[in-house]
Amino acid sequence: MTVKFINLRVILLSIAAANLFLFGAATVSAQDEQERRLWDGAFLKKRAEAKKPSADSSAQKSTAYKRVTPKKPAAQDTKPKSPNASNQPEEKADSEMIGITIWRLRPARDDDSRDSRLLIEDESKKETEWTPERVEDETVFAPKDKVRLSIESPRDGYLYIIDREQYKDGKVSDPYLIFPTLRSREGANKVGAGKLIELPAGQNAFSLDPLRPDYVGEALTLLVTPEPLADLKPASNQPRKLDQEMVERWESEWASVIERYELVGGAGKPYTKAEKEAGQGGNRVLTQDDAMPQTLYHVRMKPGTPLVLKVSLRIEK
Secondary structure, eight states, X not given: OHHHHHHXXXXXXXXXXXXXXXXXXXXXXXXXXXXXXXXXXXXXXXXXXXXXXXXXXXHHTTOOEEXXXXXXXXXXXXXOOOTTXXXXXXXXXXXXXXXXXXXXXXXXXXXXXXXXXXXXXXXXXXXXXXXXXXXXXXXXEOTTOEXXXXXXXXXXXXXXXXXXXXXXXXXXXXXXXXXXXXXXXXXXXXXXXXXXXXXXXXXXXXXXXOSSTTEXXXXXEEEEESSXXXXXXXOSSSOEEOOHHHHHHHHHHTOOEEEEEEETTTTTOBOOHHHHIIIIISOOOOBTTSOOOSEEEEEEOOTTOOEEEEEEEEEOO
16 A cells, blocks of 8 residues: 555656656747747848848758847736736847857958958058958957957837946946947947948957056947937047946936847858958948858847947956
């Protein structure tokens, strides 16, 4: 009798464990599918379809991203639903995606495609060929590394990028508006799906040169606003110094919940011809067949406010 009871208990525990496993697998699958919709529907499918299949079209079918930040529920997700509310999930107007690719440049090699190279002018005004390669958001650079940025927002709006030097004690320098300027696209900063904004303008690069012993990198703040900001209208080719209190007020009032995703297998991949044409000339837009950004940020902001995102370029001596 005792033996039969033990066997029955083992059976019941096995059934419970199997149910738990199946429930867990279903939950994970549902989460994976929900997250995939972020880059598949909320980003990729907002680009135009390619007029004819490209060499990269088959690779796009297997595009996958991995989450690298813990999932944080937005404040509005915790509010009780109205009794009359539908049980169907609703697409939130205050949830947006933005894609960024950070490129670290290395000297071009003989086996590099001509389409992936850039001519960069050094301090002596000598032009040298460099090849941009993708790196992940948390990459730590070496002093004097050359870096470029590509930004794509599927949300229509206006892009502003503010730069501050970052120091070892956590302090930062005065903020400077580095985009838009009249040097980049003659001051045009309108963004949308498939439209790539590259910094710095032309075939140039940011050089992470420590100008102070305690310099540890650059702190960038990106704004995507529904309407142009009159206070940030470009007036020259040079970065413009901004009021620090104004920038801090924007960052505080428009603070967002950020979830970050990295393209699986993307790090180390070189610049593509499509990215070069879209970023350098600005006349081409990326299609669904073209490469996706290396890093995607899911930004949950207060309803009706601009998208705000902070990105750091860190160095280690």
